[in-house]
Amino acid sequence: MADIYIGLMSGTSADSIDCATLDLSSKDIKVLDCRNFKIPKDLRKDVIQSSQIEKIEKKLVDNLNYRMAEVLVEAVKQTIDELNIEAEDIKAIGSHGQTIKHEPMLEKPYTLQIGDPQKISNDLKIRTVGNFRHDDIKAGGEGAPITPVFHKRVFGEDKKKKVIVNIGGITNITALDHPEIIGFDTGPGNCLMDCWSRENNVGDYDDKGSWASSGIVNQPLLETMMKDDYFLRKYPKSTGPDYFNHKWIKDNISKLANKISPEDVQATLLQITVLSLIESIDLLNLSEETIYLCGGGVHNEFLFNQIAKQSKAKIKTTLDLGINPDYVEAICFAWLAKQRLENINFNLNKITGSKGEVYLGRIYEPSR
Ligand SMILES: Nc1ncnc2c1ncn2[C@@H]1O[C@H](COP(=O)(O)OP(=O)(O)O)[C@@H](O)[C@H]1O
Ligand SMILES: [Mg+2]
Structure with missing residues (x-):
């Protein structure tokens, strides 16, 4: 059976969700499918508004985290349905999430991507890698760019x-x-x-x-x-x-x-x-x-x-x-999910300024 990975990306434009399905069983990066999903209008509006608010309340973050995860779950469901893949054939999902805050210069730097990876993992029963930027920020980096x-x-x-x-x-x-x-x-x-x-x-x-x-x-x-x-x-x-x-x-x-x-x-x-x-x-x-x-x-x-x-x-x-310009990032996060599962770390000192080797992403196993 192929080693299938799915990458989910919704960039700062909050225009839509890009979904890429990869076969990474060999050394090659085989892109099986790329597709795009709309973000519901009300959620998109709330995402854009919240990224402009200086201090976001936890309640709003929790709400957005939940709603965005639901949309991401639906995107994966539709994809695997149409591609005729079973959930158990997917090694992992790499879900970047929707950035609503990126403040790497603060005394207490942080970055916030919504679309709860634990919920994605639980709902789909597929291991999900998310929060790709956190450990880089913890290691003194900007948390971006990681592509x-x-x-x-x-x-x-x-x-x-x-x-x-x-x-x-x-x-x-x-x-x-x-x-x-x-x-x-x-x-x-x-x-x-x-x-x-x-x-x-x-x-x-x-x-x-x-x-x-x-x-x-x-x-x-x-x-x-x-x-x-x-x-x-x-x-x-x-x-x-x-x-x-x-x-x-x-x-x-x-x-x-x-x-x-x-x-x-x-x-x-x-x-x-x-x-x-x-x-x-x-x-x-x-x-x-x-x-x-x-x-x-x-x-x-x-x-x-x-x-x-x-x-x-x-x-x-x-x-x-050889890579569709609309899906470079979604493909990247599928690939990064594999790197994370294999415990491969990266030195991003020249890029984000972080110190030492960092893992990109945290692993969320489905809860039983
Ligand atoms: N036909 C087009 N004409 C002009 N701009 C476009 C067109 N199609 C897409 N874009 C621009 O690309 C943006 C989405 O690019 P994308 O790479 O998905 O950004 P992000 O990674 O921030 O989501 C849209 O918000 C829009 O500004
Ligand atoms: Mg986009």
Whole structure:
């Protein structure tokens, strides 16, 4: 029987749940299936709202933890039903959970992903690995990004220098510069554009970036935004939409005297994503390399074209490396679940800043 692992990912965009089913019985990473599930509207609204609240009550966290786990359980049920797999054939689920808080810089740093892994494990009777970031934070790290270790495994075997950039809610970069890997969050990906689109009733996101392309970048706003401490900080660094959010946009706009049209703001927010990424590529001396993009940002045509136009690097997607750009992260968490079961630990010092070897994920056995 194959060693089947399922990876579940819902990124900071809270747009949907990505589910990847892998056969990891051999050394190869065999992707059997990838599919996507909607997050119910009311839950999505509560998730987005809670990520903007400064202090979340435990009661709300418990409620979200339960509801998100129910949705994740349903996603797995549907998947294994359609693929005709029995629950007992699945070695483990790797469930990232939905991040609602990521505060690695506090005196007492923490990160919070909802979607209770114990409930997933109990309801499905499938061992579940979750809370992937906790031990890294405990070891003094940022807890993010952790996908670079997977990028190295899946994209780095040929030992050729290359760069992987995931444009989700946040943008993270992995520089595969053998034997070293560097990875950090460069800044916002889609999160600011999504937020501004919602605020202006354009939709949950700016389809293909067409609204942004109808505006003109406002230079004073761009300069003000690019002065943000986050962009000036050196890696290791990580961030989330609890930082780059509605308040961040409003605070920056309020620093300027002139009124700026909503579409010009959108064009400027897109440019922030482009510029913070390109500056990071330059900082790492990678502008001569090929950049492979993944994450939902690849569907924003205007964003993609602007990155290609403004960067000296060659821009492709991970499809050119054989992996569907929409599912790199879900595939990663299935693979990480296997690493965890096999007690493989990682040194993420260069990436998250943590000290020593850390386990990524905690194992939740189904209760009897
Ligand atoms: N057709 C599209 N046009 C513009 N943006 C898109 C499109 N499709 C997806 N996106 C963007 O991708 C985001 C989801 O990307 P994803 O990689 O799933 O992010 P996360 O990991 O944060 O969930 C959406 O919120 C949206 O901003
Ligand atoms: Mg997503």
